[in-house]
Amino acid sequence: MEYSFDWSVLWRYREQLLNGFGLTLALSLLGLTGALAVGLVAGAAGASARRLSRAISIGYVELARNVPLLVHMYLWYLGLTALRLPAFWCGVLALALYSGSYVAEIVRSGIQSVPAGQTDAALALGLSSRRTMTRVVYPQALRIVAPSLAGLFSQLIKDSSLASVISVGELTFVAGAIEGDTFRTFEAYIGISVLYLIAVTAVSRAALFGLRGRIVEPAMRY
Amino acid sequence: MDLSVVSRNLPYLAMGFAVTLETAALVILGGSMLGLLLGLARSGRVPGLRHCAILYIEFIRGTPLLVVLFIVYFAIPPLIGHRFTAYAAAVIGFIAFIGAYIAEDLRSGLASVPHGQIEAALASGLAPRQVLRLVVLPQAIRRMIPALFNQFVRLLKFTSVASVIGVTELTGATLAVNAREFKPLSLLTALALAYFAACYALSLLGRWLNRRYAIAS
Numbered sequence: 001m002e003y004s005f006d007w008s009v010l011w012r013y014r015e016q017l018l019n020g021f022g023l024t025l026a027l028s029l030l031g032l033t034g035a036l037a038v039g040l041v042a043g044a045a046g047a048s049a050r051r052l053s054r055a056i057s058i059g060y061v062e063l064a065r066n067v068p069l070l071v072h073m074y075l076w077y078l079g080l081t082a083l084r085l086p087a088f089w090c091g092v093l094a095l096a097l098y099s100g101s102y103v104a105e106i107v108r109s110g111i112q113s114v115p116a117g118q119t120d121a122a123l124a125l126g127l128s129s130r131r132t133m134t135r136v137v138y139p140q141a142l143r144i145v146a147p148s149l150a151g152l153f154s155q156l157i158k159d160s161s162l163a164s165v166i167s168v169g170e171l172t173f174v175a176g177a178i179e180g181d182t183f184r185t186f187e188a189y190i191g192i193s194v195l196y197l198i199a200v201t202a203v204s205r206a207a208l209f210g211l212r213g214r215i216v217e218p219a220m221r222y
Numbered sequence: 223m224d225l226s227v228v229s230r231n232l233p234y235l236a237m238g239f240a241v242t243l244e245t246a247a248l249v250i251l252g253g254s255m256l257g258l259l260l261g262l263a264r265s266g267r268v269p270g271l272r273h274c275a276i277l278y279i280e281f282i283r284g285t286p287l288l289v290v291l292f293i294v295y296f297a298i299p300p301l302i303g304h305r306f307t308a309y310a311a312a313v314i315g316f317i318a319f320i321g322a323y324i325a326e327d328l329r330s331g332l333a334s335v336p337h338g339q340i341e342a343a344l345a346s347g348l349a350p351r352q353v354l355r356l357v358v359l360p361q362a363i364r365r366m367i368p369a370l371f372n373q374f375v376r377l378l379k380f381t382s383v384a385s386v387i388g389v390t391e392l393t394g395a396t397l398a399v400n401a402r403e404f405k406p407l408s409l410l411t412a413l414a415l416a417y418f419a420a421c422y423a424l425s426l427l428g429r430w431l432n433r434r435y436a437i438a439s
Contacts, residue, residue: 003300003301062418062422063418066375066379066417066418066421066422066425067379067414067417067418067421068379068380068381068382068383068393068417069379070382070383070385070386070393071382071393071410071413071414071417074393074397074406074410074413075410075411075414078400078406078410079406079407079410079411080407081406154284158284158285158286158287159286160286161286161287161288161289162286162288162383164288165288165386172286172288172289172292175289175292176292179296185292185296185297185300186293186297186298186300186301188297189289189292189293189296189297190293190297192289193281193284193285193286193289193293196284196285196286196289197280197281197284197285200283200284201284
């Protein structure tokens with residue numbers, strides 16, 4: 001092996017790496033917010049009793065999640081050049097619509113796992129159907145699906161690396177730039193994978209810690 | 223929308239589609255093998271092997287696919303003094319990536335086989351190796367069908383990332399056509415529909431196999 005390692009390159013480029021890391025986190029957080037917004041609506045529609053809402057929800061979910069994220073990125077970036085959205089927001093849009101379909105499926109299964117007796121009881125107590133949903137069904141459903149949503153967020157952080165192909169200057173893009181400058185390919189890519197690993201581990205640990213004792217088994221007694 | 227751009231370039235795009243399907247088929251085979259080996263190592267009782275498997279699985283699961291691909295294509299060759307073609311690097315990277323996820327699914331599949339079955343099999347005189355091969359694995363794999371096909375569909379979508387390192391699969395071919403014709407909306411819509419059809423067909427196959435072979439728990 002003739003390759004000599006030079007890890008100091010990571011320290012020399014610390015500012016770019018931190019900026020890229022920040023952009024990765026911003027991309028992921030905004031993407032998550034969008035995915036939650038889209039997914040909560042689509043998931044509720046998917047669990048609704050109305051056939052039309054269900055059909056629209058299923059149509060969106062199947063279309064969005066059977067198309068690669070990379071194609072989502074290109075579609076919003078190249079396909080909609082008329083909109084002149086900055087690359088960063090195209091990335092957020094692509095992440096939100098792609099991951100939104102996964103959130104929708106998680107939310108739908110969460111709502112359906114709340115026992116029907118809970119809805120019946122709430123309605124029998126005189127709650128309107130809207131309050132039955134917002135006060136009785138959703139709070140329980142969200143507790144059931146919280147761990148899956150945390151898993152989805154770690155996935156989203158990693159998925160955001162694909163925004164580098166539409167020239168968003170996030171972590172993977174920065175690694176490419178460092179490589180171009182210094183030819184320190186191995187150090188650059190191993191360096192950023194450690195950063196991704198830290199972010200993903202932090203999310204799953206935080207979820208584990210934050211959800212401890214609050215996770216509700218489906219069909220638990222109240 | 224101008225769909226004639228798609229029909230004009232159909233032979234080239236179809237070639238790309240064939241490369242995508244071929245890659246996916248290779249990776250499904252290779253990834254399942256790697257997943258099986260890693261999953262067994264992860265669930266087994268050999269300490270060194272188990273820790274290596276855990277380390278590998280956790281590293282891969284915390285790293286984006288694109289970065290794994292860059293590591294295989296750009297970062298490993300200077301270390302080992304051998305360059306892969308883009309296609310070989312993509313297949314190796316995908317197998318290395320999806321194998322870790324399949325290993326995790328296998329682990330929960332193995333854990334779902336009731337312990338009494340293992341005891342019963344040992345008591346009836348099967349060797350530990352036979353217990354694994356004849357009793358535990360067949361049931362674990364039948365329980366894993368939905369999770370496994372989830373990974374396969376994911377993998378089929380992920381093959382698009384190979385275009386970034388220059389493989390002319392479906393996405394790469396579409397982008398090349400777009401560079402000449404500049405009709406992004408038509409081309410990318412057709413691209414999305416092609417992936418949709420392929421992924422949907424694969425998930426239907428998974429559902430069918432699951433209906434046929436799943437074990438009611």
